[in-house]
Amino acid sequence: MSSPLPVGKFYGRGGHRPKLGVCGDDSPGVVPFPCKSILSDPDTVRKVFTKQDDLLNYTRGKKLTPFVFESKDDGRRFFMASDPRVFWHYDTQRQPQHRHTYEVIREYANCKLYFDLEFDALLNPDKDGVRMVRIFVGVVMYFLKKIFGVECGESDVLNLDSTTSGKFSRHLIFLLPDAVFRDNYNVGNFVKFVCEKITNLAYLKIVDSKGRENLFCDTAVYSKNRHFRLYKSTKYNKTASLELAADNKFNRAESELEVFLCSLITYTEGCEGFRVLEFGNAPGNPKLGAVSRNPVHREPSPFPQIDRFVANLVLPGHIYRSSYFPTRDTIVYDIVGNRFCGNVGRQHKSNNIKYVFDLSRAVYCQKCHDPDCSDYKSEDLAIPAELIVDRGDGAGVTGERGVASDQSRSLQRFPSFGLTDSEILGAYNSLDYEKNDFYYHHRQ
Known part of the structure; x- marks a missing residue:
């Protein structure tokens, strides 16, 4: 494994300290406020790498989260290992337009249910994104209850927005009351299943740049070691940061730090003993059949x-x-x-x-x-x-x-999800998943 780079790469080369009370800066000549009274060593350790494999090898077995940040100069990606609270402490001192930061959703790590919803607003002028999100959240809750017996409400869904005049964009993170998913492969299997079942919901379908008609849910964000943009972050050469949506109803966070921690997909501190939800097999995962290290509640079958x-x-x-x-x-x-x-x-x-x-x-x-x-x-x-x-x-x-x-x-009566009767009419058959070759899967 190559030697880690100095963390100054995260901020630029040092010089003088900014005045007390003034937000830090990653410009040359500025040193960030040190991390004091947050955690005791060695958890305040931060290490930067040029290769993702080195980052993942370093964080294996440690209580550190793998992050990615893009250079403000050329967009090149670097990798940092840090406790998320320490990362937030320093990341918030960077200039907002230079916060191009991501979480690495580690392969096979327990994780939250998450979604990336987006569409080109100019190609879909008749679409109301806010209403589409509300309907989609209702659909997901329906299947969580039907398949896993997990009940949640809108107050359990962190709704983040980076919409611009040209693009509607949301990230949804479900903080389920007593459950996490085995890994993002299982999340992806569940999401793809839900999308297949609602393919007839015309109101949730959009036209992409190639003229194809698709659902506005991106099913490609469940791949190996996926980079997922962080709260308050912008993409390189973009200006829209990821913020709390105006219609967000999540109510468990009392500070910006808590919102950030809740938004992290693989940060599951406090979830010990939660049920571990599975949906299908992860490709090439030899450990999928192993008993979870987290206790899994016994779930009765229908019989x-x-x-x-x-x-x-x-x-x-x-x-x-x-x-x-x-x-x-x-x-x-x-x-x-x-x-x-x-x-x-x-x-x-x-x-x-x-x-x-x-x-x-x-x-x-x-x-x-x-x-x-x-x-x-x-x-x-x-x-x-x-x-x-x-x-x-x-x-x-x-x-x-x-x-x-x-x-x-x-099957229970198909809920309305805020749709009109005519919009529901074409969706009922596709949502009746018990007519398909689908099974309930319970870990004992």
């Missing part, structure tokens, strides 16, 4: 009686996760701690087993993750009679609180 039955069936093992496929009326339970496979008549050495419950036929079977047993399926066994209720067709399995499974899965 707690089945959960309890399986939990007893696999002792001394336990359920790692359950995946419910509504269109096939099937639950798949992945098991850890018990690898007994009926195909080989013994425990596998390394590969786990799973149980598949076909609720429509009231039967279950054992399958296996071992490559040699990939085609194996045990004989069907009857789901115990006490777990079955009559759904009118002579079969069925009880759902939560004894409600029949077809009733427990019935």
